[in-house]
Amino acid sequence: MTALLSNYFGGRWQAGTRGGAALFDPILGDELARVDATGLDLAAGFDYARAQGGAALRALTYRERAAMLAAIVKVLQANRDAYYDIATANSGTVKNDSAVDIDGGIFTLAMYAKLGESLGERRYLLDGEAARLGKEPLFQSQHVLVPTRGVALLINAFNFPGWGLWEKAAPALLSGVPVIVKPATATAWLAQRMARDVIEAGILPPGSLSVVCGSAAGLLDQLQPFDVVSFTGSAETAALVRSHAAVTQRSVRVNIEADSVNSALLLPGEAAGSEAFDLLAKEAAREMTVKSGQKCTAIRRIFVPQAQYGEAAEAIAARLRKVTVGNPRNESVRMGALVSRAQLQAVRAGLQHLRAQTEVLHDGATHALVDADAAVACCAGPTLLGTRDADAADRVHDTEVFGPVATLVPYRDAGHALALVRRGQGSLVASLYGSDAAALAATAIALADSHGRVHVVSPDVGALHTGHGNVMPQSLHGGPGRAGGGEELGGLRALTFYHRRSAVQASTDVLAHLYR
Template sequence: MANLKQYNMYINGEWSPPSNGKYFESYNPATEEPWCQVADGQSEDIDRAVNAAYQAFQNPEWAGLTSTQRGHLLRKVGDLLSDNVEELARYETRDNGKLFREMKGQLSYMPQFFYYYAGLADKIHGDTLPIDKQDMFVFTNREPLGVVAAITPWNSPLYLTFLKLAPALIAGNTIVIKPSEYTSASILEFMRIIEKAGFPPGVINVVTGFGLTAGSPLTSHRLVSRTAFTGGVESARKIVRNSAENLSALSLELGGKSPNIIFDDANLHNAVKGVIAGIFGATGQSCVAGSRLFVHQDIYDSFVEKLVARVKEIKVGDPMNEESEMGPVATAAQLETIESYVSLATEEGARLITGGKRLGNSGTGWYYEPTIFEHINTSDRVMQEEIFGPVLSIISFESEEEVIQKANDSNYGLAAGIWTKDLGRAHRLVKKIQAGIVWVNTYRSISPMAPIGGSKLSGYGREGGIEAVYEYTQSKTVWINTSEESMEDPFKIR
């Protein structure tokens, strides 16, 4: 216990110990051993952080900055992030088990998000309205909301925090970040970059702890104007109920059960790689994981054979090893969830093609084999419910109409993949597939310019692109009477 690194919260520009004096351990998924201690935040700590953010929102040190000046601050964050990629990637890998080379690659790209929003900062504006009254000049402004609560999950802590942080800040808001209790370290290390960038105290705060004792007081706090959440459906339902206390605006990105569709004219070499990237990249712990694979019946056997051969070659191992292709799952609880779904798939009559068991013994890391099942019915629970692990379900199809129906037979609607050389077919499916993101002949591509979000149980609202900025602003309408004539009847609407 004594040699574990200890993290306090970051509140009002200071490193603050928890009000109850308690800390909890964070575990390295590759070793199953605790490696740091994190502050166990309580409602008192949340209140301090939100009040600090509220005061900072009104403070001229922040509120008095021009949008261009806010953009300069974000650009500085991007520069500092570029200088600290490897260090932050090591913290992230140690905390959630993702491949170091994957995190290093992801974080190397993340400065582009800050540069993009820095460039947008002074280009967010209202409109002049062509009003139907000649003596009135009417325009709109876009203004910040106030204090934003950002709740982030354990699978990509920094990336999913940046998606909220950058647009919220350039809009002029202040923010309180509550990372997952499983992966708080990388966010707290990132605050050292924020300190160097020169943000006024209270603009960015981080509180750590558990959902009930930290998340709930934050999302229901009377001074929170917006909550941006990425995570599971059940947690989202609690946040929606909490928002009734403060009537805060919400954006919810809740994952999915995304279809990946392979037609008989597809480039099969690329499609195999795309399927692997979609479900075995990040050990399947991705909101957009392509966990449902639909393969045209004319190429079904040959495609599955090629896919299985490559999957069996996937190198599962230490995430710090540059040769590893898949690391451990992030938590012991998630490993148990994966095991239970694999057992359920067998009970439901699905045929196990490859994988299906834990790798190693207790104490040697939370590793699980890349696993593939063949299904007959899309109604199987394993075809319907998000597993969030390296488990792929395959089913064949005959026609466009059939695969559209099967792909849309889901309570989720976040992402989809389509593999075909027929662009007419691609456009037809893009219109009919119920998903907020559709990739054609690629998968898991990202850009700061592209919105992310879904429908149905995948949530609502958008992150990324200019749309995200609108999520963090509100429109104000201004009426100016240009006439010098006396007022008309005050009891008659103008």
């Protein structure tokens, strides 16, 4: 009988009262564990986090909380091998893809530990300079940011159980706000194990970190006005979060990251075989295959000048043909599985939907699986589609297939390219490829209003850039419009979500005490 993963809630480990949901190996089909949150006293658990965890965290300075994050980093580093085994078994990822999740999460924690150290011995932050309120300078206004006296409910997606946990929890804990983590059920094992290791190490005050596995039913009902909720997932579920009474009636602050039809754009004037052209082809193929395309930031649309359409199709397809797909335990495999049969079916359905308006430039079905049974394994080979009519192919601009699928799209001129990119209705990231610095800068600004991040790749940074889809803690993660309208990370900017801004209007003598 498989193990039932416990929840850590209300300051203690608790098992659900029912059988729960099963977690599977997406390659072998074996049941790995079960998760269940049935029977938890949700109200008591939230109250405990607010009263115990919140009070203890707020009593510490930013520097002291940063030291706790640094200690968490050491615990996670000491258990990396176990995390890699879990990722292989439960997410079906090859080692390099597991590193994006596991080491990416650890790196983000370490970055916020360093940033917190720079904030020193304060328990609140100053926001801007004091402003005179009248003719005389004696009475002024100083804005401050203070930690919210609530709890942060973090609802995460299945594709990054490790990084998704820590990229949210790190700025929350540094801010002095306790967190309740709800990992996606299908891949909850890694998040639960990481949380267990940190909790058992005794680094954080009791109530600072809770983890609830299984169904999310009832969690939103417990949110109170000074709580916050950060959600990553589908637009459909995001709409349910936004419409919940906690948000509409109790004004709970919410951050949403949802669907995103991200773009890669080769600027005009770049010939086939140029450095910029080759960088686009390389990055497009990489983004299609890392994590089997299960990244919210993955490239979904690839825009090239009409004259380069055929050559771009061949350049990208040539790279995809070299990708070995199958069991990540085999060292020859470069791309593992989708996380579940449900996800595999969703990708197949999405691919069929897109194929009604596109042609197949590279067929993922041509990839024979290595050490995997196609009847059991949740594997899909990378598929490159193309459309000759970019304006009429509305499905390409509206549909995100969350797997190893992208579409090549030709454009007539620079204005047409920008219009097509914007048909994504707001995305997490667009990447630009070219050699004209002025044109790249102008295009980046032109697309900045509809993208949370614009990643510019020119030949001089071809070997240095961090990657179209890699989310770095120093930069903003989020996007407007259909991408959810949220903002995460971005260095210390992330702390704002977990603080409340207030204006202190007082004499300069009183305000002087705020600066000490």
